Amino acid sequence: MSETAxxxxxxxxxxxxxxxxxLTWALVRKVSGQLFFLSGSMVVLGVxxxxxxxxxxxxxxxxxxVVVASAGAVTFxxxxxxxxxxxxxxxxxxxLVMLALAFAMDELLSLGFGPEPRQLAxxxxxxxxxxxxxxxxxxxxxxxxxxxxxxxALVLAGRSRWGxxxxxxxxxxxxxxxxxxxxxxxxxxxxxxxAALGALSGVLLGPVAAMGxxxxxxxxLKGFxxAALGxxxxxxxTVAGLFLxxxxxxxxxxxxxxxxxxxSLALLLLVLxxxxxxxxxxxxxxxxxxxxxxxxxxxxxxxxx
Amino acid sequence: xxxxxxQISDLVAGYGAADVLHGIDLHVGxxxxxxxxxxxxxxxxxxxRCVAGLLKPRSGSVTADxxxxxxxxxxxxxxxxxxxxxxxxxxxxxxxxxxxxxxGGFRHGRRHAVDRxxxxxxxxxxxxxxxxxxxxxxxxxxxxxxAIGRALMADPRYLVLDEPSLGLSPGMTRQILKAMxxxxxxxxxxxxxxxxxxxxxxxxxxAAVIQRGxxxxxxxxxxxxxxxMVIHAYLGGRGSV
Numbered sequence: 001m002s003e004t005a006x007x008x009x010x011x012x013x014x015x016x017x018x019x020x021x022x023l024t025w026a027l028v029r030k031v032s033g034q035l036f037f038l039s040g041s042m043v044v045l046g047v048x049x050x051x052x053x054x055x056x057x058x059x060x061x062x063x064x065x066v067v068v069a070s071a072g073a074v075t076f077x078x079x080x081x082x083x084x085x086x087x088x089x090x091x092x093x094x095x096l097v098m099l100a101l102a103f104a105m106d107e108l109l110s111l112g113f114g115p116e117p118r119q120l121a122x123x124x125x126x127x128x129x130x131x132x133x134x135x136x137x138x139x140x141x142x143x144x145x146x147x148x149x150x151x152x153a154l155v156l157a158g159r160s161r162w163g164x165x166x167x168x169x170x171x172x173x174x175x176x177x178x179x180x181x182x183x184x185x186x187x188x189x190x191x192x193x194x195a196a197l198g199a200l201s202g203v204l205l206g207p208v209a210a211m212g213x214x215x216x217x218x219x220x221l222k223g224f225x226x227a228a229l230g231x232x233x234x235x236x237x238t239v240a241g242l243f244l245x246x247x248x249x250x251x252x253x254x255x256x257x258x259x260x261x262x263x264s265l266a267l268l269l270l271v272l273x274x275x276x277x278x279x280x281x282x283x284x285x286x287x288x289x290x291x292x293x294x295x296x297x298x299x300x301x302x303x304x305x
Numbered sequence: 306x307x308x309x310x311x312q313i314s315d316l317v318a319g320y321g322a323a324d325v326l327h328g329i330d331l332h333v334g335x336x337x338x339x340x341x342x343x344x345x346x347x348x349x350x351x352x353x354r355c356v357a358g359l360l361k362p363r364s365g366s367v368t369a370d371x372x373x374x375x376x377x378x379x380x381x382x383x384x385x386x387x388x389x390x391x392x393x394x395x396x397x398x399x400x401x402x403x404x405x406x407x408x409g410g411f412r413h414g415r416r417h418a419v420d421r422x423x424x425x426x427x428x429x430x431x432x433x434x435x436x437x438x439x440x441x442x443x444x445x446x447x448x449x450x451x452a453i454g455r456a457l458m459a460d461p462r463y464l465v466l467d468e469p470s471l472g473l474s475p476g477m478t479r480q481i482l483k484a485m486x487x488x489x490x491x492x493x494x495x496x497x498x499x500x501x502x503x504x505x506x507x508x509x510x511x512a513a514v515i516q517r518g519x520x521x522x523x524x525x526x527x528x529x530x531x532x533x534m535v536i537h538a539y540l541g542g543r544g545s546v
Binding site: 161164165167168171172174175176177178179180181182 | 357358359378379380383384388389391395396397398399400404407408409411412415455456458459
């Protein structure tokens, strides 16, 4: 029982981390329609940047503020210099540019901070706590709690006027302009929030997992898998992140830790294949619905009569 | 105090090296419906895009109640009371009808949206039962009502409608055009770009025919209904509406 509980708790903590990553993907997808392969780089920047500053004697809080702000500033620069120029390109072009930027960013992180993985000191030190017979580090509790708070904040923000404006910009930039929204500004704000969230995730995860410049891409991929599994919505991505974490943890615990990444990638393939079939069925149904619903007349009490 | 007017003066615009509009002059007063007729490619949509700020003209000017709109972004023009319902309706298909309408009043804040919504429901009562539906799942007529309703949420002084009858049945077109007439009677200036000349002229005060980027004929709607060229080209040879 305690072994299973340990696997489950490890899975929930990993799931919370994947949920955080997937939120950055879902957010960028909502505001720009692009795939945010820079997500993992921002997490690594959070770890390496905070580590570098605290090693120089900075207190934790200002170091975190500076690093999170830097992630936002870097993404702002990347957006102004590159992403805005490819906004009207095809999705494939955008994806390739994002991938190239992610690899370039990882190289820059390696140059700036060295290739060695780093780990942060726990924000909440102290002995592990026992829960259902399993051992849980206090930092892991903080990860789960912070994830819950951030997800709630994002979900609420997504339902606000500004959240809807962000979705509107991604769906129809011209339509957004015609209602008085500035799509470029909204998109940039969304990207900056996603980058800051990524760096903050790094600060949270840094004490429980050592990360180096080369860790970024796999982290990005996990975020992508969770976001895609969850249908690119905030809540869906969160649930999918938790599911992914639990699946990996149970696979690693009961089968082999070598298989956990294989299982998550296989899961992605299965869902993508399934989604294609669902999308096709929906398309067929929508065609039938629109055929049936053409031109419902206005009722007689309309002022138009 | 001058009467409210949307004034388009000597407008030249185009895409790439080609000019589409060659010096358009047109004005629309508050409370007036001006119908713009023309064949495909004549420049009607280009003119609408220039007025809304989606396309920068090469020369000429657009003013609203004396304020020059040149150089203003579309979002800034919305603040100055200009609203465009584009040919493709420009709806946010993944959002609900209620969200689309709320975003129509984005510039004015949430309070404004709450106050303004009943007015739009009065004009288009069927929208009341569609508020929770995704805009992308609506029929053509429902989408057009949502698109016009969304534009009205911004409380515009001038409304430009690009082909509102596109894809709609004659009955639905008639009802939407009558709603536009009612809006004009409440003081909004309306530019009505239409292929369905017979119905559009019936609700318009004035009209202009645009040919190859120039205003070829202009006058009262009643005059144009009896103009031989308009009868031949747009009314199918019939001089009545």
